[in-house]
Amino acid sequence: MVVKRPETKTEFEAILDEAGESLVVIDFFATWCGPCKLMAPKFSKMSDEFTNAIFVMVDVDEQDDICEDYEIKVMPTFVFVKNKAQFHVVEGNVVDELRKAIEENL
Numbered sequence: 001m002v003v004k005r006p007e008t009k010t011e012f013e014a015i016l017d018e019a020g021e022s023l024v025v026i027d028f029f030a031t032w033c034g035p036c037k038l039m040a041p042k043f044s045k046m047s048d049e050f051t052n053a054i055f056v057m058v059d060v061d062e063q064d065d066i067c068e069d070y071e072i073k074v075m076p077t078f079v080f081v082k083n084k085a086q087f088h089v090v091e092g093n094v095v096d097e098l099r100k101a102i103e104e105n106l
Contacts, residue, residue, distance in 0.1 A: 001047045003027075003055045009065050015056055016084045023053040023105050024081040025098075028067060030060050033075045035093035042095050043078075050102050080105055 006012040016024060027043050029036035040057075047055035060067045060075060070079055070086065078098055080088035088105065090098050 001051050001055065003044055003047050003057050005057050005059075006063070009063065012056070012058065012063070012066055015054065016081060019054050019081070019084075021083055023102070025053055025055050025102060026070075026079040026081065027055070027057045028060055028070065028072045028075060028077045028079065029057060030075045036076045039076050039093050039095070039098075043098075046099065046102065050106060052106050053102060 004015055006015060025043075025046075027036075027039070029040065043055065043057070047053075058066050060072060070077075072079075074091045076092065078090040078101075079086055080090075080101065082105075088101055090101055
C-alpha cells in the first residue's frame with residue numbers, strides 16, 4: 001500500500017475523514033533526522049504488509065500546524081488514530097515496538 005504524504009492540513013484531515021474506523025499510523029519525521037531516515041523504509045515496508053491500515057508521513061518542518069495539534073516533540077513519532085481520535089504513540093527508532101502496536105490495533 002502507498003504511504004500517503006499530505007501537503008496541507010486539509011489533505012491530512014481528509015485522509016482521517018476517509019479512514020473512519022480504519023487504523024491510521026502517522027509517522028512524524030524530519031528529513032535531517034538520522035533515526036527517521038532509518039525508519040522510513042521500514043515504515044514503507046509495513047504499509048505493504050499491513051494493508052488494512054492507512055500509513056501517513058508528515059514532515060515536521062513542512063506541516064508544523066499538524067505537529068502542534070499532536071504535540072510532537074521527538075522524531076520519529078508514530079501516532080495511532082481511529083475515528084479521528086489519537087489513542088497510542090510510539091517514539092523513536094523502535095521497529096519491533098511499532099510492529100507490535102500495529103498488530104495489536106488492527
